[in-house]
Amino acid sequence: MTQTPLPYERAGKGSVVDSIVQNLADDIVSGRLMPGTKLDARSMAERFGVSRTPIRETFGHLAAMGLVTHRPNRGVIVATLSFQALTDLYEAMSELEAALARLAALRMNKQQREVLLQLHQESLDVLRDGTVDDYSRYNHELHTLIFEGAQSSQLQQLAEATRMRLAPFRRAQFRMPNRVSKSWEEHDVIVRAILAGDADGVARLMRQHLQTVGTMSAEFVAENQPPERGSDTGSSHES
Amino acid sequence: MTQTPLPYERAGKGSVVDSIVQNLADDIVSGRLMPGTKLDARSMAERFGVSRTPIRETFGHLAAMGLVTHRPNRGVIVATLSFQALTDLYEAMSELEAALARLAALRMNKQQREVLLQLHQESLDVLRDGTVDDYSRYNHELHTLIFEGAQSSQLQQLAEATRMRLAPFRRAQFRMPNRVSKSWEEHDVIVRAILAGDADGVARLMRQHLQTVGTMSAEFVAENQPPERGSDTGSSHES
DNA sequence: GGTTCATTGATTGCATGCAATTTTTTGTTA
DNA sequence: TAACAAAAAATTGCATGCAATCAATGAACC
Numbered sequence: 185m186t187q188t189p190l191p192y193e194r195a196g197k198g199s200v201v202d203s204i205v206q207n208l209a210d211d212i213v214s215g216r217l218m219p220g221t222k223l224d225a226r227s228m229a230e231r232f233g234v235s236r237t238p239i240r241e242t243f244g245h246l247a248a249m250g251l252v253t254h255r256p257n258r259g260v261i262v263a264t265l266s267f268q269a270l271t272d273l274y275e276a277m278s279e280l281e282a283a284l285a286r287l288a289a290l291r292m293n294k295q296q297r298e299v300l301l302q303l304h305q306e307s308l309d310v311l312r313d314g315t316v317d318d319y320s321r322y323n324h325e326l327h328t329l330i331f332e333g334a335q336s337s338q339l340q341q342l343a344e345a346t347r348m349r350l351a352p353f354r355r356a357q358f359r360m361p362n363r364v365s366k367s368w369e370e371h372d373v374i375v376r377a378i379l380a381g382d383a384d385g386v387a388r389l390m391r392q393h394l395q396t397v398g399t400m401s402a403e404f405v406a407e408n409q410p411p412e413r414g415s416d417t418g419s420s421h422e423s
Numbered sequence: 424m425t426q427t428p429l430p431y432e433r434a435g436k437g438s439v440v441d442s443i444v445q446n447l448a449d450d451i452v453s454g455r456l457m458p459g460t461k462l463d464a465r466s467m468a469e470r471f472g473v474s475r476t477p478i479r480e481t482f483g484h485l486a487a488m489g490l491v492t493h494r495p496n497r498g499v500i501v502a503t504l505s506f507q508a509l510t511d512l513y514e515a516m517s518e519l520e521a522a523l524a525r526l527a528a529l530r531m532n533k534q535q536r537e538v539l540l541q542l543h544q545e546s547l548d549v550l551r552d553g554t555v556d557d558y559s560r561y562n563h564e565l566h567t568l569i570f571e572g573a574q575s576s577q578l579q580q581l582a583e584a585t586r587m588r589l590a591p592f593r594r595a596q597f598r599m600p601n602r603v604s605k606s607w608e609e610h611d612v613i614v615r616a617i618l619a620g621d622a623d624g625v626a627r628l629m630r631q632h633l634q635t636v637g638t639m640s641a642e643f644v645a646e647n648q649p650p651e652r653g654s655d656t657g658s659s660h661e662s
Numbered sequence: 663g664g665t666t667c668a669t670t671g672a673t674t675g676c677a678t679g680c681a682a683t684t685t686t687t688t689g690t691t692a
Numbered sequence: 693t694a695a696c697a698a699a700a701a702a703t704t705g706c707a708t709g710c711a712a713t714c715a716a717t718g719a720a721c722c
Contacts, residue, residue, distance in 0.1 A: 194643055199495060199675080200675085200676085201675095207519070224703085225703080225704075226702095234521065234675045234676075234677085235676060235678070236677085236704095237675085237677070238675080238677095239617075240480065240704090240705085241483055244480055244483045244484060244487075245483060245487065245679055248483075248484065248487035249487075251483060253618075256438060256683095256704090256705095257682090257683055257684060257703085257704055257705080258683095258684070258685090258703090258704080259703075259704070269577075272575060272576050272577040272578075273577050275575050275577065276577035276578045276579065279519075279522040279526075279575075279578055280518075280519075280522075280581075282522075283519075283521075283522060287518075291437040315706080316670090334502055336514050336515065336518075337511050337512075338508075338511040338512050338514065338515035339514065339515045342515060342519075342585075346577075346581075350612065357670090360496065384623070400587060414667065438705080439705085439706080440705095464673080464674075465673080473706075473707085473710085474706060474707045474708070475674095475707085475708090476706055476707070476708090477705080477706065477707095478673090479675085495674090495713095496673080496674055496675080496713055496714060497673090497674080497713095497714070497715085498673075498674070505672095619700090635688085
């Protein structure tokens with residue numbers, strides 16, 4: 185056993201950088217680190233009790249995920265997305281989840297369909313009595329169930345990665361009046377279509393559903409973040 | 424000015440690691456580095472005239488792209504894909520390009536449609552007189568044109584990244600007898616559908632087209648690589 | 663002769679240090 | 693007082709070195 189001084193709360197499994205990546209990704213996704221916040225290599229090294237080298241590697245991983253933006257010789261900041269980029273990402277997520285829903289309608293087995301139906305029926309209670317956070321959790325569970333039903337792990341990974349990038353900008357999505365009940369109605373027809381095996385129909389419905397969410401969320405963020413202070417055109421966009 | 428000994432052919436723009444990433448990615452995509460090849464940090468540092476630190480960072484980027492697999496404390500190898508993973512990736516690409524083709528059918532402007540039609544008509548000559556490589560180039564151009572017509576940069580990036588991961592396993596795809604002419608026929612109906620604005624139709628056609636390609640390619644690779652020597656289920660699955 | 667364990671060798675992973683670029687501060691001038 | 697310029701301070705990017713871990717070889721034992 186080596187006696188490293190205080191190697192951060194080394195989560196038993198993965199390597200040090202993986203652990204830090206998860207930690208920082210969580211901070212960004214959950215909103216504890218707001219978009220635009222500068223991430224200083226030295227203070228991060230201090231916070232996690234490691235040197236700057238693994239922190240550098242960590243930043244590389246986060247940049248590959250699109251969670252931070254790396255500016256040459258100017259450090260990294262939590263990614264800020266322009267209205268255009270946000271809309272693009274929502275469209276990508278919309279198409280990805282539409283494809284997954286279509287596959288789920290074709291491939292879900294009997295048991296998976298039963299679990300899906302049960303979750304959706306339980307959600308009626310959440311709709312009446314639960315909090316917004318409760319509904320948000322149900323929402324996530326539903327989409328996860330659909331992902332698994334599609335049995336297409338690569339598409340699922342792409343969808344989850346895209347969802348993660350959007351998370352910092354989505355948190356207020358259900359705060360808008362009537363959004364929850366409207367969302368439930370959209371889910372309702374989607375679940376019905378999946379259970380009926382209507383592949384093309386569910387793809388169309390899922391696209392509509394997420395485009396609605398995307399438009400509202402993008403507008404909401406645009407309202408609350410117009411200054412565009414760091415007016416740097418995201419260096420890492422379009423190949 | 425520092426007199427670095429031989430800082431590799433520093434491509435004027437991006438940083439050193441970006442340059443090396445592109446270089447190695449090219450080697451992998453083009454097949455100069457075959458799947459399963461071990462990438463030694465020291466020899467790479469020597470080859471590019473830099474120290475091991477930027478090479479490490481380079482490996483991180485390549486792993487994030489899915490081009491290499493990183494085994495903890497055991498170095499990195501050029502990614503080898505199981506039959507299942509290959510099929511999954513092909514399905515993802517199929518769905519991504521289907522979505523892009525659908526959007527292209529809806530969004531291409533008049534000029535873009537004209538360019539598309541012209542390229543496709545010229546391809547008739549390639550079909551008759553050109554080499555397999557010529558046809559492969561035309562194939563890439565066609566898909567690129569469709570990508571641009573979709574005007575969805577995030578989806579486009581995902582599709583191109585997926586295409587890149589598959590590239591090392593696709594190179595023999597057109598070597599199969601009759602594959603070229605069959606491919607052209609499929610392209611023909613796809614182009615017609617786009618020009619006609621038949622969004623749902625082109626999505627279905629593109630899915631079929633790429634699933635055909637995928638099945639054939641996966642089987643081909645499976646024939647030539649059954650040993651499955653490094654039977655490690657991707658432990659450090661990168662997002 | 664085959665199997666198990668220990669030692670050697672090589673490689674990875676991280677810490678530290680130094681040069682270069684960037685940002686901020688301060689001083690000078692119109 | 694505002695604006696410009698120059699120097700200082702801080703930060704990034706890379707090189708190098710060292711400890712920990714893993715594959716490989718050889719010796720001892722069954």
